[in-house]
Amino acid sequence: xxxxxxxxxxxxxxxxxxxxxxxxxxxxxxxxxxxxxxxxxxxxxxxxxxxxxxxxxxxxxxxxxxxxxxxxxxxxxxxxxxxxxxxxxxxxxxxxxxxxxxxxxxxxxxxxxxxxxxxxxxxxxxxxxxxxxxxxxxxxxxxxxxxxxxxxxxxxxxxxxxxxxxxxxxxxxxxxxxxxxxxxxxxxxxxxxxxxxxxxxxxxxxxxxxxxxxxxxxxxxxxxxxxxxxxxxxxxxxxxxxxxxxxxxxxxxxxxxxxxxxxxxxxxxxxxxxxxxxxxxxxx
Amino acid sequence: xxxxxxxxxxxxxxxxxxxxxxxxxxxxxxxxxxxxxxxxxxxxxxxxxxxxxxxxxxxxxxxxxxxxxxxxxxxxxxxxxxxxxxxxxxxxxxxxxxxxxxxxxxxxxxxxxxxxxxxxxxxxxxxxxxxxxxxxxxxxxxxxxxxxxxxxxxxxxxxxxxxxxxxxxxxxxxxxxxxxxxxxxxxxxxxxxxxxxxxxxxxxxxxxxxxxxxxxxxxxxxxxxxxxxxxxxxxxxxxxxxxxxxxxxxxxxxxxxxxxx
Amino acid sequence: xxxxxxxxxxxxxxxxxxxxxxxxxxxxxxxxxxxxxxxxxxxxxxxxxxxxxxxxxxxxxxxxxxxxxxxxxxxxxxxxxxxxxxxxxxxxxxxxxxxxxxxxxxxxxxxxxxxxxxxxxxxxxxxxxxxxxxxxxxxxxxxxxxxxxxxxxxxxxxxxxxxxxxxxxxxxxxxxxxxxxxxxxxxxxxxxxxxxxxxxxxxxxxxxxxxxxxxxxxxxxxxxxxxxxxxxxxxxxxxxxxxxxxxxxxxxxxxxxxxxxx
Numbered sequence: 001x002x003x004x005x006x007x008x009x010x011x012x013x014x015x016x017x018x019x020x021x022x023x024x025x026x027x028x029x030x031x032x033x034x035x036x037x038x039x040x041x042x043x044x045x046x047x048x049x050x051x052x053x054x055x056x057x058x059x060x061x062x063x064x065x066x067x068x069x070x071x072x073x074x075x076x077x078x079x080x081x082x083x084x085x086x087x088x089x090x091x092x093x094x095x096x097x098x099x100x101x102x103x104x105x106x107x108x109x110x111x112x113x114x115x116x117x118x119x120x121x122x123x124x125x126x127x128x129x130x131x132x133x134x135x136x137x138x139x140x141x142x143x144x145x146x147x148x149x150x151x152x153x154x155x156x157x158x159x160x161x162x163x164x165x166x167x168x169x170x171x172x173x174x175x176x177x178x179x180x181x182x183x184x185x186x187x188x189x190x191x192x193x194x195x196x197x198x199x200x201x202x203x204x205x206x207x208x209x210x211x212x213x214x215x216x217x218x219x220x221x222x223x224x225x226x227x228x229x230x231x232x233x234x235x236x237x238x239x240x241x242x243x244x245x246x247x248x249x250x251x252x253x254x255x256x257x258x259x260x261x262x263x264x265x266x267x268x269x270x271x272x273x274x275x276x277x278x279x280x281x282x283x284x
Numbered sequence: 285x286x287x288x289x290x291x292x293x294x295x296x297x298x299x300x301x302x303x304x305x306x307x308x309x310x311x312x313x314x315x316x317x318x319x320x321x322x323x324x325x326x327x328x329x330x331x332x333x334x335x336x337x338x339x340x341x342x343x344x345x346x347x348x349x350x351x352x353x354x355x356x357x358x359x360x361x362x363x364x365x366x367x368x369x370x371x372x373x374x375x376x377x378x379x380x381x382x383x384x385x386x387x388x389x390x391x392x393x394x395x396x397x398x399x400x401x402x403x404x405x406x407x408x409x410x411x412x413x414x415x416x417x418x419x420x421x422x423x424x425x426x427x428x429x430x431x432x433x434x435x436x437x438x439x440x441x442x443x444x445x446x447x448x449x450x451x452x453x454x455x456x457x458x459x460x461x462x463x464x465x466x467x468x469x470x471x472x473x474x475x476x477x478x479x480x481x482x483x484x485x486x487x488x489x490x491x492x493x494x495x496x497x498x499x500x501x502x503x504x505x506x507x508x509x510x511x512x513x514x515x516x517x518x519x520x521x522x523x524x525x526x527x528x529x530x531x532x533x534x535x536x537x538x539x540x541x542x543x544x545x
Numbered sequence: 546x547x548x549x550x551x552x553x554x555x556x557x558x559x560x561x562x563x564x565x566x567x568x569x570x571x572x573x574x575x576x577x578x579x580x581x582x583x584x585x586x587x588x589x590x591x592x593x594x595x596x597x598x599x600x601x602x603x604x605x606x607x608x609x610x611x612x613x614x615x616x617x618x619x620x621x622x623x624x625x626x627x628x629x630x631x632x633x634x635x636x637x638x639x640x641x642x643x644x645x646x647x648x649x650x651x652x653x654x655x656x657x658x659x660x661x662x663x664x665x666x667x668x669x670x671x672x673x674x675x676x677x678x679x680x681x682x683x684x685x686x687x688x689x690x691x692x693x694x695x696x697x698x699x700x701x702x703x704x705x706x707x708x709x710x711x712x713x714x715x716x717x718x719x720x721x722x723x724x725x726x727x728x729x730x731x732x733x734x735x736x737x738x739x740x741x742x743x744x745x746x747x748x749x750x751x752x753x754x755x756x757x758x759x760x761x762x763x764x765x766x767x768x769x770x771x772x773x774x775x776x777x778x779x780x781x782x783x784x785x786x787x788x789x790x791x792x793x794x795x796x797x798x799x800x801x802x803x804x805x806x807x
Contacts, residue, residue: 021671047363064415095311137530139490151325225404247410267402453637458626458654463661
């Protein structure tokens with residue numbers, strides 16, 4: 001017994017091959033972290049090695065970029081539409097973002113509740129989570145283009161396609177917030193004979209409200225930039241379309257600069273409003 | 285008294301709903317969104333999808349070329365993320381209130397991150413088309429800029445969260461700034477940062493599809509090509525390969541997160 | 546007895562009108578165990594951090610080991626800090642690292658930047674760290690990650706990290722405020738015996754008056770950024786407690802009465 005304990009205590013210290021005392025014992029988490037970093041580094045090197053540099057001069061491009069930035073940001077100018085037309089275009093983009101966030105949030109709430117493991121049954125939850133993972137894996141632009149075949153290019157395809165992706169995102173986020181809820185609260189209400197809807201309205205939603213709001217605003221910000229992109233790539237209209245025209249048809253750097261200012265202003269505004277809202281909600 | 289509180293609560297909820305409804309109506313008018321057309325297009329799309337949006341044996345012939353482009357896209361997305369992460373690490377160290385060197389650099393790096401993050405990836409692609417033309421570099425830099433902005437903000441939040449206490453202890457031992465960063469700050473924040481980086485890779489592969497459509501490179505270009513030539517069978521094959529890659533990646537990153545965090 | 550620390554007319558102002566310390570003067574002899582008591586927000590924490598210049602003073606001078614802190618440049622300040630160990634209420638360990646790594650952090654102040662960045666520790670340093678951990682009863686925990694330890698164990702790691710600096714003085718900021726009574730007693734016993742056996746001067750911020758009275762050689766009472774009492778524990782009366790704690794004193798007098806009764 002004594003001999004055993006002595007042996008145990010002498011094996012506590014670990015030494016390296018050169019008989020130095022180790023201070024970092026092997027751990028799985030550090031190992032996985034290093035492997036992941038190594039793989040990413042290798043892929044990065046591989047990526048640069050395979051980029052075709054023949055058609056383009058890297059350094060000349062970089063210098064060009066800097067001078068282009070200078071032109072854009074120091075001499076912005078609108079040449080193909082007026083200031084208010086531009087403003088209206090941003091409003092269209094904002095409207096797209098708003099509608100898709102709203103529709104996404106409504107769907108997210110319903111299916112989020114159904115897919116939260118503590119509020120639903122295991123099978124329904126798994127089916128929804130599986131389909132949602134698939135929906136999210138398809139890039140938004142592809143959803144929009146797929147819907148465009150039946151609905152035609154335009155705001156209808158854009159809204160439906162973007163809603164699909166927003167809903168996928170919010171269902172996952174909401175259901176995770178619901179699952180963090182204290183099991184005791186639900187149990188207490190269930191014990192008092194409350195129905196499923198009563199539990200949801202009286203306990204689940206109020207106690208996860210601040211999470212729901214912060215996820216929704218985060219998605220609103222994402223949807224604004226997605227809406228810009230859909231204007232450019234999928235004919236959804238709005239400021240993105242103006243930018244696409246300025247870039248691909250008029251080759252007008254000054255106008256690009258002006259449009260960038262529009263986008264930047266509204267995006268930062270949105271970020272500030274989101275932060276205000278979040279602190280307001282969590283303060284109560 | 286109590287009745288009043290409930291009444292007030294109900295009134296404010298009603299007001300919120302009314303405002304929301306007004307905004308929705310306004311947004312529908314301004315975007316010319318047609319509700320009826322919207323609803324009717326869903327069954328129409330499903331019908332179309334089932335009847336023509338699936339890969340056929342003939343479309344499988346295009347699989348090798350699709351996979352090559354997909355591989356390029358994945359490589360570009362990873363490369364943009366890693367390089368952006370290196371830059372973001374330095375900027376976030378200067379930007380975080382815990383590790384900042386001085387206020388000027390802090391405001392400067394936060395401001396830079398805000399600009400890069402809030403110009404979205406499509407806008408960057410359109411801007412960069414001027415200098416790099418229709419090449420892989422345009423897409424690479426567009427992804428890089430957005431990743432840089434996003435990761436800087438995420439890293440700053442991580443540092444603010446984990447850094448505070450241990451940095452004070454190490455400063456009190458007389459350790460130098462670089463030692464404190466490497467010995468205390470990085471070990472406690474790398475797992476969280478790794479999680480953000482993996483999230484960014486996933487997001488970049490999705491964005492790369494979009495950028496590819498705009499700049500004529502990678503998997504986005506391949507999709508656009510088949511889509512515009514009405515070869516929906518092959519286009520659906522492209523979508524399926526993208527979905528598989530993203531699901532695999534999501535699985536791997538969830539595994540890494542579980543072990544590391 | 547030689548004076549190790551001499552604080553002369555020190556004031557600290559935050560912003561324009563918040564005066565955290567005003568005209569504070571006292572000195573501490575080598576090997577002394579001094580407790581600083583006072584209500585929360587009285588300036589105890591600021592006072593402690595002025596001594597190793599984690600917070601710089603607005604006015605006055607601090608002499609430590611025959612040097613004047615206010616005249617030091619950055620490099621000299623780092624050198625000074627290696628001579629002063631610090632212990633924190635929330636332990637301030639790097640939770641994801643092992644116990645021994647956290648202890649060795651105490652040596653970083655002695656290293657060149659490169660050696661510090663690479664974490665190159667000498668074998669003697671490692672052995673010393675293990676010795677200290679054994680002394681503090683943490684032999685079994687050497688390779689454990691700090692987030693797996695209890696509060697009392699974490700604080701002992703904090704003590705080992707301070708001791709491996711070979712300090713002349715220990716600054717302890719509310720070392721037992723987050724611990725249960727058993728762990729608190731163990732930590733205070735360790736601090737007291739370290740101060741005795743190694744001859745290390747200790748300056749301890751405490752919220753618990755009874756603990757301060759039973760462990761210290763001397764008590765300094767701080768209230769509203771000023772020193773209102775400086776003397777031996779025996780001289781502390783209820784009136785003095787009243788003058789330090791003001792309206793808070795009523796709760797504390799019960800404790801003092803209880804302790805006196807024993």
